[in-house]
Every structure is written in C-alpha cells, then in structure tokens.
Amino acid sequence: MWKKSLAFVTALFFALSIGQSVFAAIDTSAMEKALDEDLKSTHYDYKKGSVEVEDPKTFTGEKGEQVIGGIAVLETVRDGIFITIKREIHFFNADSGKLLTNADAAKIDGVKGYIDSNSDNLKQKVVYWLPMLLMILLIAVPAVILYVVVPRLYSTTEYMNPIYERNDNPR
Known part of the structure; x- marks a missing residue:
C-alpha cells in the first residue's frame, strides 16, 4: 500500500510540474513569421522557413505594449553545399506585429540584461560534413x-x- 501511494504522489507532482511549464510557454509563431519575412532581406542566402526562436522572454514596452525577445536560430545556405547555422537576438512587438530595431529595443527596461546574459549564446556554426564529403x-x-x-x-x-x-x- 505504501509503495502505491508513494507512486501516486510522485506521478501527481510530475504531472503538475509538466502542466506549469506548458502554461508558462510564450507563443512565438507570429515572431517567427515576421522574422522569416525580414531575414530574406538581410541575409541573401537565408534558407526560408528555417528560423526558430529559443529562450523567449517577454518585456513591457514604454507604452505598455508586450515585447518578445528571443534568440533566432537560422540557417544560411550558399551554393547548395555551404551551410551555416547562425544565432542572433531579435525583438518583436507583439501588439503591432513588427520587429523592433536595436535602437528601439534598447529603450525597453530589462533588454540590456537579457542581451548581456545571452551574449555567449550568439555563435555561428559552419556545417563541414557536406563539403568534406x-x-x-x-x-x-x-x-x-x-x-x-x-x-x-x-x-x-x-x-x-x-x-x-x-x-x-x-x-
């Protein structure tokens, strides 16, 4: 009996911890669509649809609007064989549906700390296996x-x- 009750309590705590992480998730689908459109103009070799947002965080703008910041992981492909995976920080105004420039994002409280804490994650990785093959x-x-x-x-x-x-x- 003791083992069954312990297993039930453990399963209950496990289910509740998963539920809290699901509720805390930030919807970044609109940000990914806006990034997909914007990255075509800034990166000529951008692979369409390859952007993903990692480590999203919400901020409150100067006028009370919701701003989402995140690390955009994107792929660029040159000549069909030279693949590069880039990581960049971008900010998105969720109310207006537009990406923010660095100057606009710098005015928001907490953005500088977010950039400083994630500056080590901004790397560029070249995929070497295809050219070597x-x-x-x-x-x-x-x-x-x-x-x-x-x-x-x-x-x-x-x-x-x-x-x-x-x-x-x-x-």
Whole structure:
C-alpha cells in the first residue's frame, strides 16, 4: 500500500510540474513569421522557413505594449553545399506585429540584461560534413576508376598472348 501511494504522489507532482511549464510557454509563431519575412532581406542566402526562436522572454514596452525577445536560430545556405547555422537576438512587438530595431529595443527596461546574459549564446556554426564529403568523392571516384575499372578494360596484350605463345613454342 505504501509503495502505491508513494507512486501516486510522485506521478501527481510530475504531472503538475509538466502542466506549469506548458502554461508558462510564450507563443512565438507570429515572431517567427515576421522574422522569416525580414531575414530574406538581410541575409541573401537565408534558407526560408528555417528560423526558430529559443529562450523567449517577454518585456513591457514604454507604452505598455508586450515585447518578445528571443534568440533566432537560422540557417544560411550558399551554393547548395555551404551551410551555416547562425544565432542572433531579435525583438518583436507583439501588439503591432513588427520587429523592433536595436535602437528601439534598447529603450525597453530589462533588454540590456537579457542581451548581456545571452551574449555567449550568439555563435555561428559552419556545417563541414557536406563539403568534406564532396572533396573525398573528388579523390575517391578517380581512384576507383584507376584501380578497379581500368585494369578490367579490353587489353590487346592479354588478347594477343595466346597467339604469341603458340608461335614461340613450335610443336
């Protein structure tokens, strides 16, 4: 009986802790749509629809409007093989539905602390596996052709060897 009641209480606390995190979530879908439109003009190699907002936080603007700040994680693709994952901080006015410039966001209380606390998260990561795979293929494909295919091609010396052997060894 004791084990069943302990399991029930543990499950109850677990369910309540999940419920609180769900209620505390900030809706960033409008911010992601606005970022998707804006990033096309600022990054010429932006991969459409790749933006995600991490670590969102709400602020109250000068006029009482709700401002959402977050780290935008986006992908840029150059020439179809050079992929870069960038992390940038952006701010979004939820009431007007527009992105804020850095000068407008600096006027809001708490924004400077948010930027300072997340400045270590702003990194740029280059994905190297695809260019490296292509470089390996540039070396591997000719090597396979030279060492596997070429020796198996038609060779006149192999074709003529039985004729030469017959003429060299008279019976």
